[in-house]
Amino acid sequence: MTIRAREGDLIENAGRVIFDVKGLIHPRDKIVAFPRFIPDPAGNRRRRSTLYRKIYSLSERYRFLEGNFPLYLIRDPIFDETLCEVPVCEVKKHYDPVERLRQLRSSKKLNRLESQALRMTELLKEATNIPWNAIGVSGSILAGLHTENSDIDPIVYGSHDCLKVHSVLKSLLNDEHGPLKPYTREDLKTLFDFRSKDTASSFSNFVRTESRKVMQGKFMGTDYFMRFVKDWNEVDETYGDVRYKNVGYARIKAAIIDDSEAIFTPCEYKIGDVHVVEGTEFPVSKIASFRGRFCEHAQKGEKIVAQGKVEHVKDSTHYCEYYRILLGNKPSDFMVLA
Secondary structure (H helix, E strand, O other), rough: OOOOOOOEEEEOOOOOOOOOOOOOOOOEEEEEEEEEEEEOOOOOOOEEEEEEEOOOOOOHHHHHHHHHHHHHHEOOOOOOEEEOOOOOHHHEEEEOHHHHHHHHOOOOOOOHHHHHHHHHHHHHHHHHHHHHHHEEEEEEHOOOOOOOOOOOOOOEEOOOHHHHHHHHHHHOOOOOOOOOOOOOHHHHHHHHHHHOOOOOOOOOHHHHHHOOOOOOEEOOOEEEOOEEEEEEHHHHOOOOOOOEEEEEEEEHHHHEEEEEOOEEEOEEEEEEEEEEEEOOOOEEEEEEOOHHOOOOOOOOOOOOEEEEEEEEEEEOOOOOOEEEEOOOOOOOOEEEEE
C-alpha cells in the first residue's frame, strides 16, 4: 500500500489515534506525522462511540508516543532528529482536506462550524476563481472531531493559488462590513496565552508580529487559521535528496532579504547581515520552520532576532550546502522583530 500524504492531511492507525502529517517529504513506507487526537474515556470530543481528546504541545505528543507507540519514534538519519514516523502498513484511514470539503459541499445537513467552514471556502473560491481541488478543510473538522469552540482550518495548495488567496485575504480583512475580521488585542492575548506554553515570547513582541498576519483571524466570529502548501508538482525533492545535520543551537540577529516562502508550510526566510549573539558560530543563511505559527512572521527588509537549532543542509538535488536555523522544536525557539 502506498499513501501520498502531505501537510494538512490526517492519518489514523489501528489504535484509532489520529495523527497530523508534517511536510511533504517522507521516508519510504513511513509518514512523518504526530499524534493529534487520541482516544480517551475522559475526552471532550466524540465520534460515534469513541471519546477523544486533543493533544497540543510537542512535549505532550512525545510523552504519549513514548508510553504508547515507542516504535514510531525513529532517530531519522536524514533529518538528524527523533521523529514520529508512522508505518504506512499501520495506517487504516487517510483524511484528505479536499475530499472533506467536497463532502461538506454535497451534504444536506451541516452543523454551525461546518457551515461556516463551507461559507468561508466558498467566499475565497469566488473571490479568487481558484479550482475546487486547490482548497480544502483541515483540522478537527477534517477528523469529524470538532466542538463548538473549534477553529476553521482552510488549506490551499499550489503557489499560484496560495498567493491569490493570500492577497484576497488582505482586502477582505480590510472590509469593515465583511465577515472576516482581524484579531483584536484581546483576541491576541488569548492566542498568546495558548501559544506561549511552548513558544517563548513576550506579549509585546507577540503583538508586533501576529497583529499583521492575514492567515489568522475571525470569520463570522469564529477563529480561523489558513495554511498554504506547495503542490506536488512543485516539489522536486524526495526523501534523502537533502540531508540535515544538527550542529548546535544559536541566537542570531539578521535582516530578512527574501520572504517569498514565508506564507507556506513549511516556511522559509532567506537572511543576510547575520550576527551570532550566542551559541554555535556558523554562516547561517536561512530560517525555516514546519510550524504554522512562524509563517508571515517577518517581511523583506526587516531586522529580526531568532533562536533555534542550527542545521547544516546538504542538497544533492541543487548541488549546494548551507546552514539554517530551524524553529519550533523547543519552547525556547523564537523569532521576533528587532
